[in-house]
Amino acid sequence: MKNFADRLISEIDKKGSSICVGLDPRLSQIPGFIVEKYLEEHGATFAAAGGAILEFNKGIIEAVKDLVPCVKPQIAFYEQYGIEGLKAFQETCSYAKKAGLIVIVDAKRNDIGSTAEAYANAFLGKVDVFGKEQSVFNADALTVNGYLGFDGIKPFAEACKKYEKGIFVLIKTSNPSSGDLQDRTVDGNYTLYEMFGHLLESWGADEIGEKGYSSIGAVVGATYSEQAKKLRKIMPNTIFLVPGYGAQGGDASDIKPCYNEDGYGAIVNSSRGIIFAYEGSKKFKPEDYKEAAREATLDMKKDLKSVEVK
């Protein structure tokens, strides 16, 4: 059975890279020449914000589309500009897909039963609109928070099966206080993140594709290398989405344990380090933000090559 992981691996092979570019547009960091255009047209409105974000994103997508297999828009950066921001989000997803990129929506959605189904409809599947099935945001994969247990995973996993999509469930996150819950020793044996890793691997066991990976992936932060090593052993059939490279402090050596011996098993995200690479650069002006993003991606590609096993 072919699944999302097979599609992802095929794109990793095609692009020769396991980089994911995070599309986290911060209005204050979008080059002035873009912002001014929309300010002039719409004034200081949500519509101007949405327009500037979308144009900026399109530029980044064009700059990196032949270098990386996937992009990861973080929906909070769009949601904060309301309906107009979410329009820019929807058009960004659609533009990236047309550019041949796999779209992983970082929304960390979580709920149970029919509510979780509604989220799965919105991001991965289709929704019934008076008897007509329609796609909404139509991403390829979605990040999910699993604090609610299996009830909170199952509706998403079912959508993955039905629509050949994927999810990445938060296991060990990259932030400093991730240990508040995740590092607690549970049942006298191991940590919560290890226990949850075991659980997730078993939940994904029925969803393994032709290349040996499940459509149910895990989020494992680049900033916790030792923990990633343990999780790699616990979860051999699970693809890790790895945030925390670059701006958050993780480097290539931190990421090495996230890969399996077959050279697969990890997708490494960089957001600010790529999309705003023009900032503080002597070589690139704001007008050259695309070239700066492309160079930063090539640098990251080189950096990761030193640790990708294959």
Place this chain on the structure above:
Amino acid sequence: MKNFADRLISEIDKKGSSICVGLDPRLSQIPGFIVEKYLEEHGATFAAAGGAILEFNKGIIEAVKDLVPCVKPQIAFYEQYGIEGLKAFQETCSYAKKAGLIVIVDAKRNDIGSTAEAYANAFLGKVDVFGKEQSVFNADALTVNGYLGFDGIKPFAEACKKYEKGIFVLIKTSNPSSGDLQDRTVDGNYTLYEMFGHLLESWGADEIGEKGYSSIGAVVGATYSEQAKKLRKIMPNTIFLVPGYGAQGGDASDIKPCYNEDGYGAIVNSSRGIIFAYEGSKKFKPEDYKEAAREATLDMKKDLKSVEVK
């Protein structure tokens, strides 16, 4: 210092009720006379879905606004209809606020740093749009998933302080598999939900209002009465948002432990049991869905009176 909890308690007193009405519109359950109107106008489109949802919600809000202190739209049911669904969500929030209701958005958002700030901007605070501060969804409170630890709570807590808003953090959820993570014994002492309850109570200690309650609340499911009893002791200054009453199987006696001895400390949510009360009723036709919702609310009010301590 007056905070969100003070506002909530003042509304509970005014309405003589601690009921929260869940606005979880399912298109297939909205009365035909509403649906047909929008189908005729827009065809089987997202616009028709959004229009029908908004009209239905307005009816429910009018029917219950003098009986209950708050409503809780669950955003997934709107997000699944894309931009048009989210427009209906935004207008529902705004309509409910104008009707004098406190709006608790059930979105279970979660992230860290600037991403969590962006969510807090979207739902609780304001966002900077080219130097102009603007409200987006402008809810009064938001549900939050705390798996990421304190980093994932702090940006929301700061927005609560700045804008006199509240959050409800998932501690013990109402679903059957909530124990997969939440009931594990941590650090050899107590369960994860108890440990997290202690943590949350301490994180909220600086945010206590005049009535003794923090602006940082907790989600505690009605279906786990014994666990609620333990949490009530661990978290004396925390307001519980209690889902699971009615359709999910919780009854009044299950909810009793969620209240403090002062008669406050809990907000009990019912969604389907109120908004779709007309279904399967002999007394009410679909055209009378508002009257049916009102009667169901009055019944619930009577039921809760038997266990509310004051």
